[in-house]
Amino acid sequence: MSPTRLVLWDIDLTLVELRGLGMHWYRRALATATGTELVHEPPTAGRTERWISTEILAAHGLPTDDASVRGLFAALTEAVEADLDVLPVRGRALPGAVEALEALALRADVVQGLVTGNLVEIAKHKLGAFGLDRRLDLAIGGYGDASLVRADLVAAAVEAATTRHTNGFAADAVIVFGDSPHDITAARQHGAVAVGVATGHSSASELSAAGADVVLTDLADTAAVLELLG
Secondary structure, three states: OOOOOOEEEEEEEOOOOOOOHHHHHHHHHHHHHHOOOOOOOOOOOOHHHHHHHHHHHHHHOOOHHHHHHHHHHHHHHHHHHHOOOOHHHHEEEOOOHHHHHHHHOOOOOHHHHHHHOOOHHHHHHHHOOOOOHHHHHOOOEEEOOOOHHHHHHHHHHHHHHHHHHHOOOHHHHHEEEEOHHHHHHHHHHOEEEEEHHHHHHHHHEEEEEEOOOOEEEEOOOOOHHHHHOO
């Protein structure tokens, strides 16, 4: 049976919590890549790594051309890889994340991928620290190096899924889970079902106001997650 449903997951504050580490890594990366001390911390919720990196470089009076951005990406990846032993200590898989991924993996009609602001290498490390990577097809993903705009990542993930599963996926058969209004608006822009998970900085009411079709308090109720797919 070919999959007919595509589930796309955000990572940070949807599947895992690693509070405090993001800007710690950017601080080290900026110093490594440019010799500059980080003094401006932009908002990161729902943002892509390209957006965040460009904003940080610009705010510190540094070039924002592609080579400069990619130089910061490389330093950021190195900073994360230096802290691999810290991830399972400082972070955690959020309640129900493991169970939701495993339950959906048992369904022949479902394939699971990612829409995340993270770089692909960093996404692998964050998920792998908690064993969450085993139930996801990481080749199906919209990753944060691709664009400043979150909605572009949804399109990239759907295109990757269609390449791997040539039957394609109807827009309303794509379900995007995320914790920020940016996740919700990106999903809605592509006609996907937008599921808000109120485990991040945004409240359930804020996710609803952004246009979420459904809002979950968290992923702890696996039956409720499965019910969204019918």
